[in-house]
Amino acid sequence: MKNMKTRQAVKFRLVPTSVQEELLSRHAGCVRFVWNKALDLQTRRLEAGIPLLSYGDLARLLTLWRSSEEYGFLSNGPAQPQQQTLKNLDRGVWEALDRTNSKRFPRFKKKGCGDSLRYPDPLQVKLDLSTRDQEGRTVLPRIFLPKVGWVKVRVSRPIEGDLKNATVIRKAGRWSVSLQTETEIPEPVALTRPVIGLDLGVVSFATTSDGTRIHPDPDGVEALKRAEKKLVREQRKLSRKYRKGPKSRNFRKQKIRVARAHERVANMRLDFLHKASTAIGETQAVVYVEDLKIRNLTRSARGARENPGRKVRQKSGLNRSILSRGWGTFLSLLEYKLSRRGGCLVRVDPRNTSRTCFVCGHVSPENRKTQEAFVCVACGHAENADANAARNILRAGQARSACSEAKTSESAV
Ligand SMILES: [Zn+2]
Structure with a gap:
């Protein structure tokens, strides 16, 4: 072909x-x-x-x-x-x-x-x-x-x-x-296609079901932090200049500086999201991922994961702005990159994926010992918490597509 x-x-x-x-x-x-x-x-x-x-x-x-x-x-x-x-x-x-x-x-x-x-x-x-x-x-x-x-x-x-x-x-x-x-789009991927589950996290930006962590490199995080600090500085200067005279030449000049600082931050963020989505989009065929809409609805139920507190954020070194606004963009970029190669992104219900043991299926918030460590209270299975969640997402996604395939074949009969 x-x-x-x-x-x-x-x-x-x-x-x-x-x-x-x-x-x-x-x-x-x-x-x-x-x-x-x-x-x-x-x-x-x-x-x-x-x-x-x-x-x-x-x-x-x-x-x-x-x-x-x-x-x-x-x-x-x-x-x-x-x-x-x-x-x-x-x-x-x-x-x-x-x-x-x-x-x-x-x-x-x-x-x-x-x-x-x-x-x-x-x-x-x-x-x-x-x-x-x-x-x-x-x-x-x-x-x-x-x-x-x-x-x-x-x-x-x-x-x-x-x-x-x-x-x-x-x-x-x-x-x-x-x-x-x-x-050039390569020919559609063959039937045995690489399939992964993807967990969006706080400690790592994302973790795949095979345990790979997707994370901006530390230099990139530092550079972004610097750019964001600069943006805040320039915005402060802008408000000072506004007080002195909103129509002054200085104010207009400062407005341009703020706009540029903004653009720089946005570009750095987008750059990371592009790199991360390309890495997965070019190697995988089907990616199962949490449905962010459902996830946001059930936010309180998942408590600790969404509100990890200051310590975790500092520890992870991950920039808040990448986390807070990045997931949605990341998923649309990923979806686009997958579809260009004949693959697809499938959203699955994220409920309980973070507190279910992948091995025995026991569901309990107690399984989550810390932000990073998952230890099943029933069977003792221990794994990185995000990787465990990603494997659950993969399984949930595969169960769902098996189900829909079964339905299609039934209706065909
Ligand atoms: Zn277990």
Whole structure:
């Protein structure tokens, strides 16, 4: 079976210098000029009843314009986005003339309205994702745009797959780039598929039924803590500056600093969740996990696990913000990554999974000696508490799917 390909797009903010911004603005102006000029030509032909120019004709005209004296300024901008706009126009005109749909006829573009530059050839656009320069200082990743050079870009998520094209857009005075990438999906996983249960915990972010702990590395936790402290500092400064004058220049500047600190924290958190979900999503086929909705409803019943107290939190070194807001996002990322490979995420009722002995099935809160240790009061089975819970989740999930399979086969008879 052949591998399938999927395309996805990610959008990032560009951080151009003022010179680069000026260049982008002019290049977008050239694209707009080409669009309007070609649209004018086609409209006149339509009105005079002369056959329309094909995309090939238009592209040849563009070459002439770029080398002419009158329109030579067009050659200051890259050629491909200008060709691309002709392609878009050609498609737009034909779609509007096709009476089977109700697409409106292309319109003339005004300055500053929907400015965009599409680079259809990934070879003309280069990405440099390194975040350290030669001296080891932190720098932003860069993207190379023809006739502009290397422009800084805020890469807020991992870019997966091969770059197919890039589109630079201006919205509300801010430039961003949308990257379209293509990934190959391997053939659907065979019938003997790796299946695990997953326990979301406090001591470890998550534990699998085979005992693997998923945890951010200590450096990452430290860096996140620092970033969060900085955010709190900047927010305090903001309120001080607000008291001095909510409309002052200083206040506005501080607001931007707070927004940046926020973004940094959010990115670090998301980065961990991405790494953790990729690790499982790429090796497993079916993952059984606690249903967080039910879990939140039965929060009080599970008491100690959800309110582990300060000591546990400190001991685990796990950041509260990863825990408190991370699970939901983590599960949606995981679900997406599993489904892309033909796997799936199954939510099971979490009731009693943390206080049931996996070996003998005895249910008792007494089984949970400490946050980390599970010792069954009936049979003496001792295991890491999260791993025991993860194995119970796996078993509950498998029981459930066996049950639903039985039902399907019954109804088929
Ligand atoms: Zn037991």
